[in-house]
Amino acid sequence: xxxxxxxxxxxxxxxxxxxxxxxxxxxxxxxxxxxxxxxxxxxxxxxxxxxxxxxxxxxxxxxxxxxxxxxxxxxxxxxxxxxxxxxxxxxxxxxxxxxxxxxxxxxxxxxxxxxxxxxxxxxxxxxxxxxxxxxxxxxxxxxxxxxxxxxxxxxxxxxxxxxxxxxxxxxxxxxxxxxxxxxxxxxxxxxxxxxxxxxxxxxxxxxxxxxxxxxxxxxxxxxxxxxxxxxxxxxxxxxxxxxxxxxxxxxxxxxxxxxxxxxxxxxxxxxxxxxxxxxxxxxxxxxxxxxxxxxxxxxxxxxxxxxxxxxxxxxxxxxxx
Amino acid sequence: xxxxxxxxxxxxxxxxxxxxxxxxxxxxxxxxxxxxxxxxxxxxxxxxxxxxxxxxxxxxxxxxxxxxxxxxxxxxxxxxxxxxxxxxxxxxxxxxxxxxxxxxxxxxxxxxxxxxxxxxxxxxxxxxxxxxxxxxxxxxxxxxxxxxxxxxxxxxxxxxxxxxxxxxxxxxxxxxxxxxxxxxxxxxxxxxxxxxxxxxxxxxxxxxxxxxxxxxxxxxxxxxxxxxxxxxxxxxxxxxxxxxxxxxxxxxxxxxxxxxxxxxxxxxxxxxxxxxxxxxxxxxxxxxxxxxxxxxxxxxxxxxxxxxxxxxxxxxxxxxx
Numbered sequence: 001x002x003x004x005x006x007x008x009x010x011x012x013x014x015x016x017x018x019x020x021x022x023x024x025x026x027x028x029x030x031x032x033x034x035x036x037x038x039x040x041x042x043x044x045x046x047x048x049x050x051x052x053x054x055x056x057x058x059x060x061x062x063x064x065x066x067x068x069x070x071x072x073x074x075x076x077x078x079x080x081x082x083x084x085x086x087x088x089x090x091x092x093x094x095x096x097x098x099x100x101x102x103x104x105x106x107x108x109x110x111x112x113x114x115x116x117x118x119x120x121x122x123x124x125x126x127x128x129x130x131x132x133x134x135x136x137x138x139x140x141x142x143x144x145x146x147x148x149x150x151x152x153x154x155x156x157x158x159x160x161x162x163x164x165x166x167x168x169x170x171x172x173x174x175x176x177x178x179x180x181x182x183x184x185x186x187x188x189x190x191x192x193x194x195x196x197x198x199x200x201x202x203x204x205x206x207x208x209x210x211x212x213x214x215x216x217x218x219x220x221x222x223x224x225x226x227x228x229x230x231x232x233x234x235x236x237x238x239x240x241x242x243x244x245x246x247x248x249x250x251x252x253x254x255x256x257x258x259x260x261x262x263x264x265x266x267x268x269x270x271x272x273x274x275x276x277x278x279x280x281x282x283x284x285x286x287x288x289x290x291x292x293x294x295x296x297x298x299x300x301x302x303x304x305x306x307x308x309x310x311x312x313x314x315x316x317x318x319x320x321x
Numbered sequence: 322x323x324x325x326x327x328x329x330x331x332x333x334x335x336x337x338x339x340x341x342x343x344x345x346x347x348x349x350x351x352x353x354x355x356x357x358x359x360x361x362x363x364x365x366x367x368x369x370x371x372x373x374x375x376x377x378x379x380x381x382x383x384x385x386x387x388x389x390x391x392x393x394x395x396x397x398x399x400x401x402x403x404x405x406x407x408x409x410x411x412x413x414x415x416x417x418x419x420x421x422x423x424x425x426x427x428x429x430x431x432x433x434x435x436x437x438x439x440x441x442x443x444x445x446x447x448x449x450x451x452x453x454x455x456x457x458x459x460x461x462x463x464x465x466x467x468x469x470x471x472x473x474x475x476x477x478x479x480x481x482x483x484x485x486x487x488x489x490x491x492x493x494x495x496x497x498x499x500x501x502x503x504x505x506x507x508x509x510x511x512x513x514x515x516x517x518x519x520x521x522x523x524x525x526x527x528x529x530x531x532x533x534x535x536x537x538x539x540x541x542x543x544x545x546x547x548x549x550x551x552x553x554x555x556x557x558x559x560x561x562x563x564x565x566x567x568x569x570x571x572x573x574x575x576x577x578x579x580x581x582x583x584x585x586x587x588x589x590x591x592x593x594x595x596x597x598x599x600x601x602x603x604x605x606x607x608x609x610x611x612x613x614x615x616x617x618x619x620x621x622x623x624x625x626x627x628x629x630x631x632x633x634x635x636x637x638x639x640x641x642x
Contacts (some may be wrong), residue, residue: 118548128486131494165449165536173452173533196540200548209537212494215486216534217541219517224542227439227521228549228581235577242573249570252563256556260549 001086002029004289008297009040015297016040018080021049021067046070050087052282056094068092072099075275081300082276084267084292086284092277093129093270100275103305105312108133109272110141110211111279112148114265115221119202123149127268128215135178138162138208139186139315142179144271145206146188147311151302152295153205161194161204163213179208186315225260267292269299272308276300322407323350325610329618330361336618337361339401342370342388367391371408373603377415389413393420396596402621403597405588405613407605413598414450414591421596424626426633429454430593431462431532432600433469435586436542440523444470448589449536456499459483459529460507460636463500465592466527467509468632472623473616474526482515482525484534500529507636546581588613590620593629597621 005017016039019026023045030036030043046067050059063069068087074080076099085092093109102109112125125141126133133141142160149158162180164172172193183190194203196217209217236246246253262281266288270277276299280292326338337360340347344366351357351364367388371380384390389408395401397420406413414430423430433446446462447454454462463481470479483501485493493514504511515524517538530538557567567574583602587609591598597620601613 116548118551131486163537165452165533165540196537196542197544197547199541200544212486213534213537216484216517216530217537219486220520220538220542221517221545223518223521224545225549226518227437228546230439231580232553232577235573235580238573238576245566245570245573249566252556252559252566255559255563256553259552259556 001289002026002033002035003286004293005041006033006035006038007286007290008293009038012297016042018042018044018071018074020044020046020071020074022046044070044074050091052088054088054091056088056090059088059091060094060098069095069099072096072275072277075277076100082278082296084278084280084289084296086280086282086289086292089128089279092279096270096273096275096277100273100277102272103274103309103312105316106140106144106272106308108137108140109270110144111268112141112145112271113268115199115218116260116265117200117202121265122199122202122205122207124199124207124209124214124218125271126209126211126214127218128211129270130211132212133175133210135175135182138175138179138210139182140272140312142183142188142190142206142208143186143311143315144308145208147308148269148271148299148304149205151304151307152298155205157189158205159191159203160188160206160208161191161198163199163207163209163217164193164195166193166195175210185318187318222262263288264291267295269295271304274305276304322610323347323354323356324607325614326362327354327356327359328607328611329614330359333618337363339363339365339392339395341365341367341392341395343367365391365395371412373409375409375412377409377411380409380412381415381419384412390416390420393417393596393598396598397421403599403617405599405601405610405617407601407603407610407613410449410600413600417591417594417596417598421594421598423593424595424630424633426637427461427465427593427629429458429461430591431465432589433462433466433592434589436520436539437581437586438521438523442586443520443523443526443528445520445528445530445535445539446592447530447532447535448539449532450591451532453533454496454531456496456503459496459500459531460503461593461633463504463509463511463527463529464507464632464636465629466529468629469590469592469620469625470526472625472628473619476526478510479526480512480524481509481527481529482512482519484520484528484530484538485514485516487514487516496531506639508639543583584609585612588616590616592625595626597625 026043048063048066050066050068071083075083108130110126111129114121114123123145125145164176236242266284268279278292278296347364369384369387371387371389392404396404429451431447432450435442435444444466446466485497589600599613599617
């Protein structure tokens with residue numbers, strides 16, 4: 001996290017960082033990088049930390065001076081424009097929701113991230129913050145995703161799709177069908193149902209789904225990618241001849257890997273809150289964490305939460321929600 | 322379909338086929354293969370056919386002499402031990418359910434197929450026949466999947482997992498949690514929750530989920546696999562040098578592709594019915610369709626529907642369901 005912050009200081013001269021956690025540990029790391037005297041780096045001590053396997057409710061009640069809680073408090077108090085954390089997702093969501101509150105008109109925050117497609121990338125939400133989302137929740141997700149993509153990608157009227165199943169008699173469940181009816185009444189660029197494979201074909205810029213479904217789709221996708229690379233590697237390792245071919249193919253396989261590098265997609269939004277909170281993967285390296293920081297900077301500059309509120313007012317006035 | 326049936330006749334001397342559809346077309350195809358006089362091939366004329374985009378309800382009401390309907394009628398009358406179709410899935414399910422009825426104690430039939438994993442393969446159900454499945458439905462799916470794997474794979478006490486999300490405060494929805502409680506009371510080898518990526522790690526032999534979730538997971542997996550192969554191909558086609566490397570890597574890439582060949586997994590079960598119905602992909606070639614036939618033969622020999630009924634009685638006596 002420290003090297004990523006230091007590199008962001010260089011590329012973003014208007015940004016400064018508050019590094020929150022165990023003061024001694026952070027300062028030791030800063031000393032390694034000869035950055036103890038940087039005026040744009042403030043170290044804020046926090047006496048506790050939320051563990052990765054800690055129950056969100058326990059972290060919320062029992063860890064009032066955790067780095068996570070202190071960071072989110074600073075966002076609420078306007079002392080920080082955004083919080084970036086690589087900690088326990090459930091705890092981060094619980095604390096952020098409790099401290100920052102949701103935006104007026106948003107009942108549930110969602111987790112959203114961009115995923116690579118054959119055409120570029122698609123933002124998918126919700127990825128696991130909610131289960132059994134109602135039609136109104138799905139419409140709120142659609143609006144938040146649309147505003148996020150407009151702000152972050154500079155894309156006007158992003159195409160919004162609803163994740164559904166299409167091959168059977170029962171085409172989707174009632175909540176998805178009702179959400180479709182509501183979305184048609186909004187000014188969002190709603191393009192209709194998208195199936196699971198459509199996600200990776202780049203059929204839409206924002207894909208909306210319940211958090212249970214989105215989480216399963218994300219994890220299954222990661223699982224398939226992992227399995228494919230496992231079999232690909234094994235095929236190149238079968239014998240001395242295939243290993244030789246593999247050696248020659250190294251630059252090609254490297255180029256291939258770079259194009260789908262998950263580190264380039266690190267940084268999920270906890271969206272729908274009165275403040276910006278970005279969740280990095282726990283195992284992020286410098287490159288991956290720098291990406292999460294970049295997302296936080298863009299969203300802070302564009303003031304994504306305010307844009308969501310503005311757009312929401314239009315919907316509420318039109319009595320769609 | 323005809324070449325696949327002819328090859329199955331050779332490998333299975335105790336099997337015979339009824340080919341159902343337009344008699345003239347089928348006989349023309351048989352003539353090409355010089356198989357018009359084969360005693361183990363009967364041609365059964367059907368004057369209608371269900372279109373791929375036809376509504377299941379329309380097919381059910383309006384196509385009483387379709388090849389699909391005639392085939393399923395033959396299963397009900399005991400004139401055929403199983404039906405294999407590459408037609409419209411929704412129509413096949415609707416007709417099969419109406420004509421064959423579900424097994425006593427099974428409220429909803431499900432769609433199940435094997436998917437490749439890093440360890441072998443896992444049977445997943447439901448893949449799209451049902452949405453909003455209750456806890457009791459999920460338990461019925463678990464039982465059907467378990468019996469299927471025992472019968473088809475000869476695996477004793479297959480490991481049954483429940484698809485869930487695990488990273489958030491809200492670990493799954495109420496129906497999944499209730500299904501877990503019920504499954505613990507059964508004699509099934511229930512191993513607990515499995516996340517989306519666990520599917521491809523081979524953590525269980527049977528993975529149980531609602532049809533909406535299963536369909537999305539399946540389609541998203543197909544989408545990722547397609548995207549990865551797209552980027553892999555593109556990486557080998559960038560310039561003359563990479564193309565040369567690609568040429569040398571051809572046998573390796575071919576070996577890799579064979580290991581995950583979806584044709585080897587062709588043939589989904591419409592399970593829970595009083596009869597065996599196997600759904601082949603619409604675009605199946607001879608190799609893929611032969612696989613669907615092979616599954617039908619194994620299930621008929623093992624009498625999977627009877628085994629499900631037997632196992633279900635045990636659960637009903639134990640008052641688990």
